[in-house]
Amino acid sequence: MITTTLLIVFAAVAVLVLVRGARWHHRPVPALQALEEYTRPVDLAALRNLIDPAEEDYLRERLPAGTYRAIQRERLRAALEYVQRTAYNSAILLRVGEAARRDPNPEVAAAARALANDAMRLRVHARLAMLVLYGRIALPGARISVGRVTDIYENLTQGLVRLTRLQDPAHATRVSAAV
Amino acid sequence: MSLSPIGYLLWVASGMLLALIVWALIRRALVREVPVFSLYVVFQLFRCLGLAVVYRMGRIEYFYSYWTAQTISAVLGFAVLYELYRKMFRSYDAIRQLGATLFAGAAVMLLAAAVLTTAFAPGADAAGVVKSVVLLERSVRVMQCGLLLFLFLLSFHFGLAWRNYLFGIALGFGIFASVELMAIALRSQLGGVAAGALALANSAAYDCGLVIWVCYLLAPEPAPQYRGVVQHNDLEKWNQALLEILQR
Numbered sequence: 001m002i003t004t005t006l007l008i009v010f011a012a013v014a015v016l017v018l019v020r021g022a023r024w025h026h027r028p029v030p031a032l033q034a035l036e037e038y039t040r041p042v043d044l045a046a047l048r049n050l051i052d053p054a055e056e057d058y059l060r061e062r063l064p065a066g067t068y069r070a071i072q073r074e075r076l077r078a079a080l081e082y083v084q085r086t087a088y089n090s091a092i093l094l095r096v097g098e099a100a101r102r103d104p105n106p107e108v109a110a111a112a113r114a115l116a117n118d119a120m121r122l123r124v125h126a127r128l129a130m131l132v133l134y135g136r137i138a139l140p141g142a143r144i145s146v147g148r149v150t151d152i153y154e155n156l157t158q159g160l161v162r163l164t165r166l167q168d169p170a171h172a173t174r175v176s177a178a179v
Numbered sequence: 180m181s182l183s184p185i186g187y188l189l190w191v192a193s194g195m196l197l198a199l200i201v202w203a204l205i206r207r208a209l210v211r212e213v214p215v216f217s218l219y220v221v222f223q224l225f226r227c228l229g230l231a232v233v234y235r236m237g238r239i240e241y242f243y244s245y246w247t248a249q250t251i252s253a254v255l256g257f258a259v260l261y262e263l264y265r266k267m268f269r270s271y272d273a274i275r276q277l278g279a280t281l282f283a284g285a286a287v288m289l290l291a292a293a294v295l296t297t298a299f300a301p302g303a304d305a306a307g308v309v310k311s312v313v314l315l316e317r318s319v320r321v322m323q324c325g326l327l328l329f330l331f332l333l334s335f336h337f338g339l340a341w342r343n344y345l346f347g348i349a350l351g352f353g354i355f356a357s358v359e360l361m362a363i364a365l366r367s368q369l370g371g372v373a374a375g376a377l378a379l380a381n382s383a384a385y386d387c388g389l390v391i392w393v394c395y396l397l398a399p400e401p402a403p404q405y406r407g408v409v410q411h412n413d414l415e416k417w418n419q420a421l422l423e424i425l426q427r
Contacts, residue, residue, distance in 0.1 A: 007321065007364035011357040014324045018353040021331045025346050091338035098340035102400070121273035123337055
């Protein structure tokens with residue numbers, strides 16, 4: 001009886017996920033002109049500072065151990081918030097890139113493909129970076145690099161500006177400010 | 180051994196729907212895009228027609244033909260799922276190799292789960308070879324459902340964008356596999372009492388999956404729908420409303 005119940009629950013969950021997937025698949029793509037309504041701003045310079053090893057060394061040398069750990073935890077929490085934002089934005093930009101991928105203009109299609117690829121790369125790196133940051137919040141003294149999230153995010157924003165210049169040049173500046 | 184009128188209707192409908200799917204695959208030149216799925220559909224069509232012929236020959240002939248076809252169908256079903264995994268991840272350089280790896284990992288874990296559920300399986304309705312075949316069929320459905328569930332969860336997690344026809348294939352397959360898994364689980368618990376009703380539910384779910392495939396394969400790839408765009412007619416409505424206010 002338990003096995004039967006488990007199998008029925010499993011199959012029912014599968015049906016629910018499929019139905020949710022159908023709704024998710026047909027959801028509209030955020031328009032470039034209104035991107036700032038859907039994305040979350042990321043201060044890249046601040047994120048770079050928060051995960052900069054030299055900055056950490058500077059604080060470690062000048063602060064008492066307890067104070068350093070407390071401050072470092074706060075800095076890592078802030079970095080985590082920024083990395084979560086980059087992951088969130090990458091999901092939106094992935095959809096924007098995918099939607100423009102079938103554009104009849106080959107230049108637009110190529111820019112869109114590059115944007116989608118960068119967005120996916122960022123998504124993978126951001127997830128890994130989040131795991132590292134959780135670990136470092138638990139052990140603020142540990143020295144583990146959070147990877148290349150900032151560089152990839154910078155590439156991604158440049159790719160977005162490139163795509164916007166091709167599709168809607170009037171909004172290029174506004175769109176770059178949105179992410 | 181006889182089919183109810185509804186059962187017969189569902190059987191005929193499945194044959195027609197499969198023929199329509201083959202036509203849609205050829206018309207949209209999708210055979211090259213999804214060769215394994217195309218092979219699967221052609222096989223299902225021949226199976227449907229072949230079993231209709233064997234059905235008239237006798238019980239034993241039908242039994243062996245049905246289970247042989249079911250085994251081939253299960254193998255092809257896994258191949259279709261593998262094709263879906265590969266196609267979903269192929270578009271992105273960062274995760275290109277991930278599709279095959281995740282498929283293999285998920286398949287191994289689900290195989291272990293299927294073996295476990297088989298070990299604790301009740302078997303009220305059959306003995307010997309039939310019981311083994313029913314348990315095997317259930318394990319196959321557990322794995323297929325699990326692989327599809329995993330694929331959907333991965334696509335939510337990574338934010339993967341599906342081509343419309345690929346999504347339709349996965350959705351149709353998933354609906355059918357899930358309902359069949361429920362039917363098999365209930366049949367092994369209730370025995371022969373509900374066998375007729377469950378077989379009908381199974382056929383209906385299969386036809387439902389085929390209808391989903393037909394819809395998604397016949398529909399052209401839709402243009403993306405954008406949100407947050409101010410439509411031209413919206414501006415006209417705003418303008419009209421403002422004029423009305425100013426005229427008051």
